[in-house]
Amino acid sequence: MSERFLIIDDDPAFTRVLSRAMSRREFEVQVARSAEEAEQIITHWIPDYATVDLKMEGNSGLSVIPSLRSANPDMKILMLTGYASIATAVEAIKLGATQYLPKPADADEILNALHKVEADADVELTEQPMSVNRLEWEHIQKVLNENEGNISATARALGMHRRTLQRKLAKRPVKR
Structure with a gap:
């Protein structure tokens, strides 16, 4: 089977x-x-x-x-x-x-x-910190998650216009 x-x-x-x-x-x-x-x-x-x-x-x-x-x-x-x-x-x-x-x-x-069941303590660590653009993406995702995906509530929490947030979310995230 x-x-x-x-x-x-x-x-x-x-x-x-x-x-x-x-x-x-x-x-x-x-x-x-x-x-x-x-x-x-x-x-x-x-x-x-x-x-x-x-x-x-x-x-x-x-x-x-x-x-x-x-x-x-x-x-x-x-x-x-x-x-x-x-x-x-x-x-x-x-x-x-x-x-x-x-x-x-x-x-x-x-x-x-x-x-893969076991965690890998030897996972490769990067030397470079995240870029400002990637940090912004991560922060937006965190706030969006806290607001259960509600775009309007997230925009208010971030202090930005809803359409600006929608444009940022429509883009692919930056790698670093």
């Missing part, structure tokens, strides 16, 4: 490639294009592994993690996102994700992250 792998992501190209890669590795694969669709799938099909995209249409990927965890307490759950931040990583792990990876990530990186 093959292991089950659920991909929760709204990017059709990414899900097609990852689904094919996991099928080749002999996983039984299902794809959900939203957190809501994932909730429906797990009522009749319980996966052993799941990748969850953070930012999708409708509910955030964070919202489905507790349901995945309660459906199968031993499930390996990987939060995978192009909008990585410290705040969302912490929340994903608190909610029950096993690991957290920034996109882009290939099938081998995803499987390595899902199978």
Whole structure:
């Protein structure tokens, strides 16, 4: 019996490639294009592994993690996102994700992250501190998380116009 792998992501190209890669590795694969669709799938099909995209249409990927965890307490759950931040990583792990990876990530990186159980004290530390732009991104994500994703409340808390905040959130985060 093959292991089950659920991909929760709204990017059709990414899900097609990852689904094919996991099928080749002999996983039984299902794809959900939203957190809501994932909730429906797990009522009749319980996966052993799941990748969850953070930012999708409708509910955030964070919202489905507790349901995945309660459906199968031993499930390996990987939060995978192009909008990585410290705040969302912490929340994903608190909610029950096993690991957290920034996109882009290939099938081998995803499987390595899902199978990595022990923490690595020898993880490489960077010599360079975060740039001002990256610090701003991290702070915005933290305040957005504190306001449960409410853009207007976050803009008020940051003392900026709502449209300015929306423009900043629409951009990809800087790497460093």
